[in-house]
Amino acid sequence: MTDDELPELRASDADRERVAEQLRDALAEGRLDMEEFEERLEATYKARTYGELTPITRDLPGPAAVAPISMVKQPAESGSWAGRIVGGEGSSSWGVAILSGFERKGRWTVPRRFNSFAFMGGGEIDLREANFADREVVINCVAVMGGMNVVVPPGVEVVVRGIGVMGGFDHREEGQPGEPGAPRVIVTGFAFWGGVGVERKLTRAERLRIKEERRQEKLERKAARKELQGSQASQGDGLGDMYDALDEARDLIRERHEERRERHEERRERHRERREERHRRRHGGY
Numbered sequence: 084m085t086d087d088e089l090p091e092l093r094a095s096d097a098d099r100e101r102v103a104e105q106l107r108d109a110l111a112e113g114r115l116d117m118e119e120f121e122e123r124l125e126a127t128y129k130a131r132t133y134g135e136l137t138p139i140t141r142d143l144p145g146p147a148a149v150a151p152i153s154m155v156k157q158p159a160e161s162g163s164w165a166g167r168i169v170g171g172e173g174s175s176s177w178g179v180a181i182l183s184g185f186e187r188k189g190r191w192t193v194p195r196r197f198n199s200f201a202f203m204g205g206g207e208i209d210l211r212e213a214n215f216a217d218r219e220v221v222i223n224c225v226a227v228m229g230g231m232n233v234v235v236p237p238g239v240e241v242v243v244r245g246i247g248v249m250g251g252f253d254h255r256e257e258g259q260p261g262e263p264g265a266p267r268v269i270v271t272g273f274a275f276w277g278g279v280g281v282e283r284k285l286t287r288a289e290r291l292r293i294k295e296e297r298r299q300e301k302l303e304r305k306a307a308r309k310e311l312q313g314s315q316a317s318q319g320d321g322l323g324d325m326y327d328a329l330d331e332a333r334d335l336i337r338e339r340h341e342e343r344r345e346r347h348e349e350r351r352e353r354h355r356e357r358r359e360e361r362h363r364r365r366h367g368g369y
Contacts, residue, residue: 092133102127102136103288107212109143111189124288128295164238164264169214173197180204180229188212188234196221201229201277209234210268211286219267226250226277233270233281238262241281242269250274253281284348297337 103124110120123139130136173194178185180201187197188209195217199206201224208222211234224231224245235241240261245252251274261267270281285293 094130094133094136098133098136099127099130099292102130102140103292105140105143107190107288109140114143125291125295128288128292164262164266167214168218168264168266169216171216173216178206178208180206190214192216193220193222195219196223198223198225199231199272200225200227201231202227204229206231207234208232210239211236211284215266217266219269221269221271224270224272224274224279226272226274226279228276230278230280233268233279235268235281235283237283237285238265239283240265240267241283242267243281244269244271245274245279246272247274247278248276250277252279256281256283259283290345294341 106115106120106123106127109115110117115123127136127139130139169192171192174192175187176194176197178187178197178199180199182203184205184207185199185201186207186209188207188211190212192214193210193216197208197220199208199222206224206229208224208231222233224233235256238261240259241256243252243254243257252270252272270279272279
């Protein structure tokens, strides 16, 4: 059976992730602008059936310029991390920032050892959407009067072994056990009058997915309460009203917390961009 013959079949999280991955590839290749990407990504995580998912990528080529990806069920992979340990040499093995900046982010392959150097500059090494050449990789950072930031996804084990002289390495993400099959990231190196930060963050797409899941859970709870109220109508509406109030308060607290966290991340990002812009102006655009 083809995808068009199964419009009402319910889609799984893995189906939605395959579509989201194709959208990210299209954004990186310039086939979609950011506004189109965000609109389609939001529609992807809201989609409940194949019939809703299929049109999202109908006008996009799949991997290696083949037809759009199939929505028909395929055997599940052995683990969510299995496909990200790809072997090989890595797509980039070093980064240098001298009176400037560098970044490695998006879809790239982390080698077994990535070396980076910053002198009066900065760098960002983002592993959230990266593949890994091995189950254990080393990120070696040397920062002299500069700084670097290593961003890892949830589930990855982090070990920090760097040495700081009038500078330092961030150890806050150590101690959390990794998920089964997840890579181990060792951050090492040397910081002199500088620093190396390590933080654990979700991608924006993952945050949108979690937000949508919570919204669906809220709708399902409300539907269940209405059904309960209907079956207990003889007891009055007091119990249902109490449940509604408690649920609304819990959702409000959660939303406020998420908003504060997102604003904090946005402020950090704007601060970093302003710092890099001042650095470029101060050093003639380099």
